[in-house]
Amino acid sequence: MSNTPLGNLFSALNNALDSKVASALGLRKLLVKATYTSAFNGINVATKASKVFTAPKKQKTAHRLEATKKSNLFDLNLTEDQQMIQDTIKDFVAQKITPVAEHSSEERKVSAELNASFNELGITYYSVPEAMGGMLNEKATVTQMIITENLAYGDVGIALALLTPIGALNALVAYGSPEQQETYIPPFLEEGSRMVASIAVNEADTLFDPFQLSTKAEKKGNSYVLNGEKNMIPLADQAEFFLVAADVEGKGSQVFIVEAKSKGLSIATDRGMGLNAAEMGKITLKNVEVPATALLVDNNNYNGFIDHIRLSWCALAVGASKAALEYVIDYANSREAFGEPISHRQAVAFMIANIKIEMEAMQVLTQRAVSRAEQGLDFSKEAYLASVLCSEKAMEIGTNSVQLLGGYGFCRDYPAERWYRDLRAVAISYNGMHL
């Protein structure tokens, strides 16, 4: 290898790193840190959580959104409301997300301006019951899917960042006790402020299984004591609280509300292959004590909690796959080779036809599971199968969109490499999102 130009470059770099001169100047440390540490993980950042949560204790029962049977007939039409929301999000994506998607990925964050304009859309209200100041009087899981899918059409990382607080909010509406709802929901609806919370299920280990968690919550008197580590958490550094999944002996997996400023909780950046704009981090829990009332999702609801998370990632996958499909269609029609557009070649055209076929497949499977959830039907099997299919096909679509663009696909000036990186998370992540 050292005889090739690339080999020579690596040798030179190694020499530089090893050289006593560099070491003496502290250069080696700097280089290593610049190359690895800071880029990937390990920098502890002071938590910015500042909110003090207080519960007024007026609410007697939890506000739940009721499931309603929509229709006896098979029907793929959107309601007027759903159509309106879809149109709104599409406009928003075209004006505010698509133009900044690349920049946002490079900057590894969502700008304050984008966050503010998303807040102005009032999407948060589509998660909250009317009785608590929101827009809903029944379950709107399909609407949540539409929002997610259409935001992801713009950019998966940005969609994840924008929807992570809403994911936590949806979980509070679905599972929260009266006290939890009264304490944690109103801040999401406060004018002019942006409340951030994040679902944290993943753990940095091979063969991770959300039903076999290493993070433990131990009941001690009137408290739970949590120990463990969660990674790949969107907006970890900004979250005021986390919804942390932990194993409780004899009970299995449950979810706890853990405020970011809790003693024993530390946050570090934890970048991934993609999803740059979602500012992922990891949290370490060392003897973090929470009151028994912090239990949000018990073992009876945990399966449904995970299924809603799986489906939200499916919706992200569908939206991004649609964007990839449209992009490769335009590219293949405009890129010429051998005197004609490359779309005139079956080798290219059939790859694109297959993206269409699989995107449609992902979509109907996701729609069925989500509509069952909304109608209060058992949807566990459907959600699992949707997740199985979306994981595989989304990765395939990400990979093929790069391949179709050739060398340009490999360049960060084009969006395909983002789909390549971002869509790989669909198979892995149980964090952030919850329809």
Next chain:
Amino acid sequence: MNLEIPKGLQNFVDGAYALARTTFRPISRKYDELEHTYPKELDLFAAMLNGANDGSGGAMGGAKGDGKEKAEKTGVRNGGNMSNVLNIQAMSYGDVGLLLAIPRQGLGNAAIAAVANEEQAKRFEKTWAAMAITEPGCGSDSAAIRTTAVKDGDDYILNGEKIFITSGERADSVVVWATLDKKIGRAAIKSFVVEKGTPGMELIRTERKLGIRASDTAAITFTDCRVPAKNLLGSPEINIEKGFAGVMETFDNTRPFVAAMALGCAEASLERTRDLLKKKIDLNYKTPINNVKAIEAELYRLEAEYEASRLLTIKAAWMADNRIPNTLEASVCKAKAARVAGEITLKCIELCGSLGYSQNELLEKWGRDSKILDIFEGTQQIQQLIIARRILGKGSSELK
């Protein structure tokens, strides 16, 4: 949004499954072995279906969206296309070869239902019509048909050879595609109902096939075969604008039906495989797919593919019922369901090992039967071509 089948319709379809289990399955192997023998048990089905389907053009032809169930408020229909798709899947779950062999349920009757004028519809009401498009030199490229029809007085004289005619030996008549003028191409292609026994029409062989052996597949030659002009379906005028399009539109309605056949084979294979494996697998639909046994992961994956194909097929039928153009979706569901059925039926044989390969089980048969479904009524490649042309906005001269 609701992707469940209405209860009333589901009850009806459950009946079709029961019928498939009790009547098709017991004779499935028998007629796989007795190739070219008409399954006489089908007479009963023909009588039943003719009663149930009168005027709809048969199991594969009821493309009219007759709104069996209609929502009062939204006007959404779950009609004839949806119920056909579900029933065809149910019967194919029993045996797709036998389904294809049921009198009067084939493409020929579908074509008559779709294109015939009022007088013809009435005259051919009772006929069992097979469909003859393919020729030795033209399959997918049906515009390249060489069989000719030349007007002579009140008749047309047909000359040519047709192959791969499903039920061509058993049917009462054959709908033959022929060109009025080879030079004009697509627009000059017309279809003619040729009744069995017409002089000049000769059955030259029935094919020996990999699967669907209960269904006969004939080759027929036409030598100066005189057919009454009134047997030309639709308009005799050569309309360059839309002549061929009308003929091809028949396929928008029938592709989901072939997808449904594929789903039936796939469903049968998956169900039997899970049953044979039930003591050795634990499908909890919870554990991440990389953390389960290889065989469980495979079964999850195949089920997900099956479910997606099923919903795509119902979606295409739902669009037809609600008069939403579905050329693209019809091809998407056909392409997906047919290739998934091939994968599922063959994988199931493999997963069950030598038991799956054995003729003591029907798995090996379903693995043979399913292959045709990715070939007839537009191969996988033709479906991809249709889809690609549509989404890329390309004509046949650009994307060949």
